Amino acid sequence: MYNNSTLGGNIHMSKAVKKLAIIGFGTVGSGVYETLIEQRNKLERLIGGPYSIPVVLVKDASKVRELSDNTEVTDNFQAIIDRKDLDVVVEASPDAEIAYPYVKALLQQGVSVITANKELVAKYGEELLTLARTNHCRLFFEAAVAGGIPILTSIRHTLKSNVLEKVEGILNGTSNFILTKMRKEGTSFETALEEAQAHGYAEAVPDKDVDGWDAYFKTTILSHWIYGVAPNWQTEKPKGVRGVNVNDLLIAETFGGRIKHVASLEKSKDKVSACVEPRFVLSDHALYGVEGVNNGIHVQGNIVGSLLFQGPGAGKFPTASAVVEDLINFWTGTSEEEPVSGIEFEKMILSHSEDDSVVEPLKAWLLTGEKLGPQLENQFTVSYISKVSRVNGREGIVITGDNKAIEELFTSLNDTVVVYPLSGDHTEVFPLSIAQTKVS
Ligand SMILES: NC(=O)C1=CN([C@@H]2O[C@H](COP(=O)(O)OP(=O)(O)OC[C@H]3O[C@@H](n4cnc5c(N)ncnc54)[C@H](OP(=O)(O)O)[C@@H]3O)[C@@H](O)[C@H]2O)C=CC1
């Protein structure tokens, strides 16, 4: 329990107390609260004055919570909006539809908001950012993409001179945690998901994690953030890790690779293409070693080259860290301004000339399923790269070939066959590890 003296603000400081409210007091909201209490001395030194948290908004105000007597717990948003003394509000409610009316009302009143809610930002970000500009306040959302990794700030602050041609990332901690548990420990999908929920990694509705929507929202935000435009989605819906067969994870290993849940953004002359799906990743790929709840974002800058940002993508304190950093940047006035408008940013970035000498990367796929051999017979447009690998009765093969012909082939395969595209650029001879795979 936090006592009043810890929370009452520092009486030795003469400056006015900065006041913030928190909406949502689950994994993220409580993590922010505890961080603000436990790190108070350091944070108050950083911002040069005291702060307090007079009010927290939740769904059920009758729940027992570890909060100081100085913090009012309410289930009535009016109690927040009626206050005229708040500097900023941290928003950590479960989804876009709950958060939108709150955040809109706050920004309309000129109150800045820091949110962890990626669904809110993906669906309403453009509108809310415009509202914030109109009302001379700010909307921050570092925690909405890749949890504790400061990816948005890093891109905006430290990669301004680079054009990011390509971004590939593991953006959902829950999915990566599940795939890692299943592969390493043979844990079932259901048990691994329950464990992710117990750690506080999963969304309130975990379908958003395992059906790919959470990564879809984060990819949408990244596309706006980097290119100023919504991406062109290659498939209508994202693909998630639900249903990935544990034997497929083991088959990928026999080919020297892993199956990872990958989100990708790729810039061409006139558009940004996006995709979220489980992919086959070889051991020389940046995302191969990103394991457990970690996220990884691999960016290819035209000046800097290849960069990998890696760290905890979900969880109480990693996410609280991202929120609190936004808060400190806001209070100290050290955050970067938003680009003037999406359109201008789009023109600036997309007009960069393409390098025509770029070699088309080799496309390859890991196929898994039952009785693959007969289905692939007489498919002369396909180059068979590997022999068939068998794990616990399931088969896997890596193929490459002409993109269009391969797509036609895929439509003719039966329902048991799962297709995992190979991630990354493989422009040279196909890796020997695959060509020489031993077949069990
Ligand atoms: N968990 C994580 O690792 C990360 C989560 N996020 C995002 O942060 C947000 C919060 O996630 P998380 O903390 O895990 O979620 P939780 O489910 O742990 O907590 C949600 C909180 O919101 C409150 N709440 C629910 N409905 C309302 C409502 N109508 N009005 C006000 N408060 C409400 C709940 O109240 P009550 O306590 O009474 O039930 C609860 O305190 C989500 O948008 C999520 O996507 C972002 C990065 C990482």
Ligand SMILES: N[C@@H](CC=O)C(=O)O
């Ligand atoms: N449910 C999300 C939480 C962080 O954004 C995830 O698992 O990545």
